Amino acid sequence: MSSRQASLPSLHIDNVAVMRGNRMVLRGLSVTARAGDVIWIRGANGCGKSTLLRLVAGLLTVTSGKIHSEGRMALADENLALDANMTVEDALRFWADMDGASTEAREAALAAMDLQELAHIPVHFLSTGQRKRASIARVLASGADIWLMDEPYNGLDSASCARLDEAIIGRAAAGGIVLVAAHQPPSINVAISLSLDSQGVAI
Numbered sequence: 001m002s003s004r005q006a007s008l009p010s011l012h013i014d015n016v017a018v019m020r021g022n023r024m025v026l027r028g029l030s031v032t033a034r035a036g037d038v039i040w041i042r043g044a045n046g047c048g049k050s051t052l053l054r055l056v057a058g059l060l061t062v063t064s065g066k067i068h069s070e071g072r073m074a075l076a077d078e079n080l081a082l083d084a085n086m087t088v089e090d091a092l093r094f095w096a097d098m099d100g101a102s103t104e105a106r107e108a109a110l111a112a113m114d115l116q117e118l119a120h121i122p123v124h125f126l127s128t129g130q131r132k133r134a135s136i137a138r139v140l141a142s143g144a145d146i147w148l149m150d151e152p153y154n155g156l157d158s159a160s161c162a163r164l165d166e167a168i169i170g171r172a173a174a175g176g177i178v179l180v181a182a183h184q185p186p187s188i189n190v191a192i193s194l195s196l197d198s199q200g201v202a203i
Helices: 049-056 088-099 103-112 128-142 158-173
Strands: 010-020 023-034 038-042 064-070 073-076 146-150 177-182 192-195
Touching: 010 049, 010 177, 023 049, 023 177, 023 192, 038 049, 038 158, 049 064, 049 073, 049 146, 049 177, 073 128, 088 103, 088 128, 103 128, 103 158, 128 146, 128 158, 146 158, 158 177
Parallel strands: 038 177, 038 192, 073 146, 146 177
Antiparallel strands: 010 023, 010 064
């Protein structure tokens, strides 16, 4: 196998089950994603979509089964993860520096989510939709191989949804992997569309 092939991102979720408290949130879940794949995960509130992304990110532990991944990850979920007292630009710079991302990558992320005019505004002044765009821009700027996006379309207007679609398509086209957890059906072509029932079982 060549070094290029060895460096391609991948994700293998093998027969995973998760117990949270006294409730089984996910059970018997298996998914394989390769470079260029977009995985769209749908389901009602409480079915385990967010739990699955946090498992993949390494923030939770499986009860049974295995998860193996290759490549750097970035997660955008309900936690903004941006310092509210910093400007948008400075808050993104903090994470970009942590991720080893370039100035160009940060500026491209601002442009991709149409945040240039808000760059010098403190995060706490942003609207709900603007904060969502800033959170997404943090993931875009990271240069991560695998994006984990929990309800990324919530709070976005139609123009911002279209920008997010473009970003996801671009990440996949560049050989990345994107996992999207959403209530709505896919708005783009995806490799796998996975629906979870109320018991956290793929249907």
